[in-house]
Amino acid sequence: MNENWWKESVVYQIYPRSFMDSNGDGIGDLQGIISKLDYLKKLGIDVIWLSPVYKSPNDDNGYDISDYQDIMDEFGTMADWEELLKEVHNRGMKLIMDLVVNHSSDEHPWFIEAKKSPDNPYRDYYIWRQGKDGKEPTNWYSNFGGSAWEYDEQSKQYYLHLFSKKQPDLNWRNPSLREDIYKMMKWWLDKGIDGFRMDVINFISKPDVFVDGEPKEGKKYASGSPFYRNGPHIHDYLQEMNEKVLSQYDVMTVGEMPGVTPELAQLYTAEDRKELNMVFQFEHMGLDNGPNGKWDLKPLNLVDLKANLTKWQKALEQQGWNSLYFNNHDQPRSVTRFGNDKEYRKESAKMLATVLHMMKGTPYVYQGEELGMTNIQYPTIDDYKDIEILNFYREMKAEGVPEAEIMASIYAKGRDNSRTPMQWNREKNGGFTTGTPWMKVNPNYVDINAEEALNDENSVYYYYQKLIQLRKTHEVILHGDYELLHEEHPDLFVYKRILNEETLLVICNFAELEVFFDCPVELKNRNSELLITNYESKNTDLSSTMNLAPYEAKVFLVK
Numbered sequence: 001m002n003e004n005w006w007k008e009s010v011v012y013q014i015y016p017r018s019f020m021d022s023n024g025d026g027i028g029d030l031q032g033i034i035s036k037l038d039y040l041k042k043l044g045i046d047v048i049w050l051s052p053v054y055k056s057p058n059d060d061n062g063y064d065i066s067d068y069q070d071i072m073d074e075f076g077t078m079a080d081w082e083e084l085l086k087e088v089h090n091r092g093m094k095l096i097m098d099l100v101v102n103h104s105s106d107e108h109p110w111f112i113e114a115k116k117s118p119d120n121p122y123r124d125y126y127i128w129r130q131g132k133d134g135k136e137p138t139n140w141y142s143n144f145g146g147s148a149w150e151y152d153e154q155s156k157q158y159y160l161h162l163f164s165k166k167q168p169d170l171n172w173r174n175p176s177l178r179e180d181i182y183k184m185m186k187w188w189l190d191k192g193i194d195g196f197r198m199d200v201i202n203f204i205s206k207p208d209v210f211v212d213g214e215p216k217e218g219k220k221y222a223s224g225s226p227f228y229r230n231g232p233h234i235h236d237y238l239q240e241m242n243e244k245v246l247s248q249y250d251v252m253t254v255g256e257m258p259g260v261t262p263e264l265a266q267l268y269t270a271e272d273r274k275e276l277n278m279v280f281q282f283e284h285m286g287l288d289n290g291p292n293g294k295w296d297l298k299p300l301n302l303v304d305l306k307a308n309l310t311k312w313q314k315a316l317e318q319q320g321w322n323s324l325y326f327n328n329h330d331q332p333r334s335v336t337r338f339g340n341d342k343e344y345r346k347e348s349a350k351m352l353a354t355v356l357h358m359m360k361g362t363p364y365v366y367q368g369e370e371l372g373m374t375n376i377q378y379p380t381i382d383d384y385k386d387i388e389i390l391n392f393y394r395e396m397k398a399e400g401v402p403e404a405e406i407m408a409s410i411y412a413k414g415r416d417n418s419r420t421p422m423q424w425n426r427e428k429n430g431g432f433t434t435g436t437p438w439m440k441v442n443p444n445y446v447d448i449n450a451e452e453a454l455n456d457e458n459s460v461y462y463y464y465q466k467l468i469q470l471r472k473t474h475e476v477i478l479h480g481d482y483e484l485l486h487e488e489h490p491d492l493f494v495y496k497r498i499l500n501e502e503t504l505l506v507i508c509n510f511a512e513l514e515v516f517f518d519c520p521v522e523l524k525n526r527n528s529e530l531l532i533t534n535y536e537s538k539n540t541d542l543s544s545t546m547n548l549a550p551y552e553a554k555v556f557l558v559k
């Protein structure tokens, strides 16, 4: 691999709490992950991204860190982590860690100090403000509901928390804070990790002055996101981090960036600007949001999805780099969301993977996606664990929204959809734990599980394996130019990738019906090879009209 190994890699995200439990306490752990590394190697992935495994009171499942340089008790010890890194490297894979430095836990020693008094040396590691007219300093809401400010009785000031009140935002204006973070990053890099996924990293530069947002009708709080996303010093901080830390190692970085536009992503990822390698953009994940945000359900319009992904492909074609994803621990399962998780579960899971994996960029696979795992519908709120879901439920109840309406939103968009335990086999709890799982396993584990997939040559798992192999054998998938065809077609997602004499033709049917497809004339009479399809029929004739089955996907290499 060359210096841009991360451009040629496929990343697999592990959400440790729900991956594999080795000691029967019902919570996934590091030894559990080690026991499944061969499963990942066989899939063909190159890089593992570990969601946070640091010490944490788990208000937000590890995204609230109380010690950046230690391991959460439930997950194991530092020795287990060292063993994991060694075993990952022994198999020729790489490991990237989650870097959560927009905020810490309120149980982090920095915050405990900061709270002691306004002249404590750590006070300025966080963001404190006086109230305004007996109220919060601004009317911003937190991303998990309620105000983004929490009052501190002792000092009579408020601190900012863009997420839960147990996740106070760090003050990046403070140079000592930045130095401490860089030191901590180096400590992990010196242990030999291969990079970082950076949590909401475009939130770290807060505005110079804090001003109110515009509340939606009838609402008390407003979004502050226009003020804190991509803030005034964000590029300075990332360039400083790059210069002082990242540039000294051969690592990959991906910044999670809600609200990033293609223009900004060019700035964040252009090589000569020395910031990050790639970003996670959110625009395509918002296409099925109504005007009131993610819980406001709206069907996906395929034409919008095509236009959006195409815009991103084109924007980062010459400089910068895309990350490609439909799933992660914050998103519902894509097969339920964009496909059909009943009679066409396997077909649609494979089709969605095809659309993504044949694009230019680094693909990310989220645990269980390779099995076509689906959303969950727990009968009542009591089985849910996610702080965002629980707060949303409480707020909607207080507003008098009917139960069924609230649950419909949670079923469609709740983050717990992707956090149910991995389904390894048909044994009790899907083989995830011998104890009581921290979160109930999706009952469909009896049919959908890794063991079944490994025994079925037509499984979603083997299809992902093949997509990953294709990326490694055809340069056109890595570097070909992208061109969308049939942009207004309501059911088909068709695109070309072109490199020198070779054209990759990707044809995906998003409909539950048969759809006809006519190949563009310029490709009709050339030599073509069918690289992959999710149906039995191996029709390779591009010269006449093709009849695509529900959710059919076909990829041709035309020479």
Ligand code: NOJ
Residues within 6 Å of the ligand: 060, 063, 064, 100, 163, 199, 200, 256, 329, 330
């Ligand atoms: C984004 C993470 O992906 C999400 O899980 C978390 O709740 C927030 N950032 C806060 O850290």
